[in-house]
Amino acid sequence: MQKVIVTGGAGFIGSNLVDELIKQEIEVIILDNLSTGKKENINPRAIFYECDVSNMNMNSFIYLFKDVDTIFHLAATPQVQYSIENPTDNNNLHSLINMLEVSRLLKVKRFVFSSSSAVYGNPKYTPIDENHPINPLSPYALHKLIGEQYCKLYSDVYDLDTVCLRYFNAYGNRMPKEGAYKSVISVFKEQYSQNQPLNIVNDGEQKRDFIHVEDIIQANILVANLTKNHKGDIFNVGTGQAYTVNEIADMFGGNKKYGEKRIEPKNSIAENAKITLDLNWKPKNKLKTWINTFTEEN
Numbered sequence: 100m101q102k103v104i105v106t107g108g109a110g111f112i113g114s115n116l117v118d119e120l121i122k123q124e125i126e127v128i129i130l131d132n133l134s135t136g137k138k139e140n141i142n143p144r145a146i147f148y149e150c151d152v153s154n155m156n157m158n159s160f161i162y163l164f165k166d167v168d169t170i171f172h173l174a175a176t177p178q179v180q181y182s183i184e185n186p187t188d189n190n191n192l193h194s195l196i197n198m199l200e201v202s203r204l205l206k207v208k209r210f211v212f213s214s215s216s217a218v219y220g221n222p223k224y225t226p227i228d229e230n231h232p233i234n235p236l237s238p239y240a241l242h243k244l245i246g247e248q249y250c251k252l253y254s255d256v257y258d259l260d261t262v263c264l265r266y267f268n269a270y271g272n273r274m275p276k277e278g279a280y281k282s283v284i285s286v287f288k289e290q291y292s293q294n295q296p297l298n299i300v301n302d303g304e305q306k307r308d309f310i311h312v313e314d315i316i317q318a319n320i321l322v323a324n325l326t327k328n329h330k331g332d333i334f335n336v337g338t339g340q341a342y343t344v345n346e347i348a349d350m351f352g353g354n355k356k357y358g359e360k361r362i363e364p365k366n367s368i369a370e371n372a373k374i375t376l377d378l379n380w381k382p383k384n385k386l387k388t389w390i391n392t393f394t395e396e397n
């Protein structure tokens with residue numbers, strides 16, 4: 100990798116990826132429309148184009164991207180509830196197809212797509228491996244699934260090398276404080292800082308697999324550097340270890356408040372054997388350590 104595009108590079112995961120790539124002396128072009136991303140997240144050493152990748156005129160842009168060898172596609176409206184309320188919003192799908200087309204025209208070496216564990220829907224068994232049945236329960240999840248199939252199609256028909264990473268629940272530096280990906284960790288962090296009781300949805304016994312953003316970045320970089328060819332291959336990116344919401348609340352400490360009810364999957368835990376074996380990837384960060392560091396500092 101020498102020169103890359105990161106779409107969504109002003110967002111939570113994208114900006115962390117850009118920082119790491121730049122640390123590794125890789126030239127980075129960020130494409131972001133700042134819809135959920137933030138200007139302050141943008142690494143000043145990256146080239147930044149404020150643009151909507153779902154709706155850009157390829158021909159007027161393409162000359163700017165000469166010599167790009169890898170595209171990391173993270174741009175999306177990552178909001179499940181929003182997608183349910185706005186099923187005709189095609190941003191995520193159109194962005195993906197446009198960027199696949201840019202990749203084809205540029206003849207890039209690899210296209211890495213940020214997909215989601217949301218494609219599995221309510222798990223039939225855990226841990227969830229890549230062969231678990233697919234059952235998207237929102238337009239967001241369905242667009243991710245169709246996106247994966249588009250990646251495979253571009254590999255089969257146009258010989259573009261594509262890989263799809265299905266992230267579980269991300270946390271870490273710059274995680275969003277609002278939106279559907281506002282995780283229970285963000286919520287607890289805010290409540291803990293304000294000395295409020297921690298708000299538990301349902302009975303708190305639902306289990307979640309939280310993956311630190313640095314580990315997601317490592318998965319992206321490892322997969323981008325692989326010499327083996329890919330044709331829409333899919334990898335789960337999760338720790339394989341899940342905690343109940345009650346356990347996470349106990350890691351923060353303080354009082355808990357129950358009452359809010361919501362329909363949500365009972366347990367979501369990744370089987371990560373495939374990525375561990377194929378990419379030699381291992382999550383390095385531990386949720387408990389991260390929460391301890393936060394509570395000690397606050």
Ligand SMILES: NC(=O)c1ccc[n+]([C@@H]2O[C@H](COP(=O)([O-])OP(=O)(O)OC[C@H]3O[C@@H](n4cnc5c(N)ncnc54)[C@H](O)[C@@H]3O)[C@@H](O)[C@H]2O)c1
Binds near residue numbers: 109110137266
């Ligand atoms: N955060 C998670 O837990 C999680 C889990 C699974 C998958 N993902 C996926 O990872 C990716 C990154 O998620 P995130 O949490 O960093 O979200 P984010 O909202 O912080 O980042 C998304 C970025 O994409 C940009 N964007 C959206 N539409 C665009 C468009 N049409 N043109 C240009 N830029 C556009 C936004 O401005 C933002 O900077 C997304 O594809 C998301 O679906 C995230």
